[in-house]
Amino acid sequence: MLKQQITTLISVSVQLSSRKNDILERWVNFPMVLEVLDKHHIDIELFKSVYAINILDYYFGVVEQTKKIGDCPVMADFMIYLKEHDISADELFIICTHARKAMINLTFDLDIASKALFEEISYVFDLNFKGVLAQYANTIYRLEKQIQQEIDENRKKDVVMFQHARLAQMGEMINNIAHQWRQPLSMVSAIVQNIHFKYQLGKLESDFFNQNIEDIKKILQQMSQTITDFQNFFHPNKEKEEYFIENSIDHTIDLLNHSMETSAIEFIRLGRNDLVHIMGYPNEFAQTLLNIFSNAKDALLQNDLYEKRCIYIETTLLEDRLLISISDNAGGIPENVLDKVFNPYFTTKEQGKGTGIGLYMCKQIIEKNMNGSIYVQNKLFSNAENGAEFIIELPYRE
Ligand SMILES: Nc1ncnc2c1ncn2[C@@H]1O[C@H](COP(=O)(O)OP(=O)(O)OP(=O)(O)O)[C@@H](O)[C@H]1O
Ligand SMILES: [Mg+2]
Structure with a gap:
């Protein structure tokens, strides 16, 4: 910021800063500001003495070139304080613009108002607001990111839980497969023994042999279908x-x-x-x-x-x-x-x-x-x- 851009403001800076308390009172007593402070149960005295007065000090510090833009010492705490009170970005905007309005009002009462002064006061405020709003938006963004991370983590936990549950279900299903296989297995085993027995006696006829092989094939097919059924059961559907x-x-x-x-x-x-x-x-x-x-x-x-x-x-x-x-x-x-x-x-x-x-x-x-x-x-x-x-x-x- 160039000194030349705010010469009018610099010339009245001492006069204005000696009326800081006046500006402060005007600022917090605008109905729109009161409404925001009230809505979020912000203690007005605390707001004035801890934050608002320091913000004005800082403003005059910037005008008198003893402080750098974007270097307000209470700003970080102020952001946290506002966030804790759930102040939204548009409400922060209301608070900020009314600080400017308070100062401009005072210039009228002091009879020093001019278009140049109006613009220079606004210019320094705007430079400051830009930083404040960006910082606030950024912290809100960080907060959103944090919430998103928590959501993602919960989702991962759900996946793990579902896997556990699925394993338990699979255990149950394996018992069922075992159960459903027991009978066909013993049937196949009996048929095979029978064939073997007939063969040993030299009485294995081709009709008997073929019929029994067909039976075995059918039973094995059923057993394989059981596996397919259970496999399908655990295969999540992708599409509705x-x-x-x-x-x-x-x-x-x-x-x-x-x-x-x-x-x-x-x-x-x-x-x-x-x-x-x-x-x-x-x-x-x-x-x-x-x-x-x-x-x-x-x-x-x-x-x-x-x-x-x-x-x-x-x-x-x-x-x-x-x-x-x-x-x-x-x-x-x-x-x-x-x-x-x-x-x-x-x-x-x-x-x-x-x-x-x-x-x-x-x-x-x-x-x-x-x-x-x-x-x-x-x-x-x-x-x-x-x-x-x-x-x-x-x-x-x-
Ligand atoms: N039909 C029911 N009759 C009586 N209590 C039930 C019945 N169904 C569920 N519950 C109760 O609800 C609780 C929670 O059931 P849930 O299926 O979520 O878990 P779980 O069966 O204990 O364990 P998991 O299903 O993870 O092996 C059970 O521990 C049981 O106390
Ligand atoms: Mg259960």
């Missing part, structure tokens, strides 16, 4: 696709049926809507069902309350949404934890048995990926048995 909701439920039940039967748990289908198709991610949806089913299984095995262990599934079509209700007769969820079950890492299971991710994952899939909602309530059945009911609502359009 249209699928029949009932097929998806049937398919998931088929995959689990063996291990449920072993635990004497029966799936019972109530209302069905076979023609309803949904846009979404069928595999993710199937994983949601799997999580809810395996929770029901855990609860049914833990609280063996009634004669039959049941998981009921019912779909109901409303005008614009489809409700999928999955309930069990395992006694329900204690009221004091009912609102916590969807929280990440909330579990009532002993260590090693549950991580508390299952339902959190369900909620993410249903709400974020499928635009639906999921909630839980306790249910009393007409036969006086009770249990937990999970309800998934999905948007549906004919």
Whole structure:
């Protein structure tokens, strides 16, 4: 800044700076300024004595060339103070411009006002504001970046959680594959023994041999299909696709049926809507069902309350949404934890048995990926048995 550019201002600088308190009072008492200070509960006396007076001192320091532009000692603290009070950039602008207005008003009252003085006062203020606003915008930008980083980190944590949950599901599924393979394996083994036996007796006829080989081929094909089914199950869908909701439920039940039967748990289908198709991610949806089913299984095995262990599934079509209700007769969820079950890492299971991710994952899939909602309530059945009911609502359009 050139001294020559502000000669008028320099000539009255001493006169103006001797009236600093006057400028200060005018500044903080403009209605727009008061409104901002008031809105953000800023203590006016503190604002005046800690920041405003120092900012004016600095202003005159710049005019008298004893201070450099952009070197205001209280500015950094002032920024932090404003940010702590949630002052937005436009509110900061209001505060800044009224400092100038206060000084210009005073020049009129002192009868020293002139166009040149007006422009020179404005010029020094503008130079200062430019720096202040840039600095403020920059800190806000940094803050946004920090928030973005936190969001990214949370997302990474979610990915890790989902991987853990998926591993747990895979363990469950491997048990199912093992189960589903046991019977065909023993069938193949029996057929092979039979062939061997006939061969040793010299009674192996070609018809018998060919028929048995065909049987083995069929069984092996089935076994290979089992693997494909399970593999598909864990393959996340990249694109949304249209699928029949009932097929998806049937398919998931088929995959689990063996291990449920072993635990004497029966799936019972109530209302069905076979023609309803949904846009979404069928595999993710199937994983949601799997999580809810395996929770029901855990609860049914833990609280063996009634004669039959049941998981009921019912779909109901409303005008614009489809409700999928999955309930069990395992006694329900204690009221004091009912609102916590969807929280990440909330579990009532002993260590090693549950991580508390299952339902959190369900909620993410249903709400974020499928635009639906999921909630839980306790249910009393007409036969006086009770249990937990999970309800998934999905948007549906004919
Ligand atoms: N059908 C149910 N009956 C009773 N309690 C349930 C039922 N489903 C869920 N819960 C309760 O909700 C908690 C949270 O379930 P969630 O599936 O999120 O975690 P988890 O099953 O404990 O562990 P994870 O699924 O990670 O192996 C469970 O620990 C259990 O207390
Ligand atoms: Mg679970």
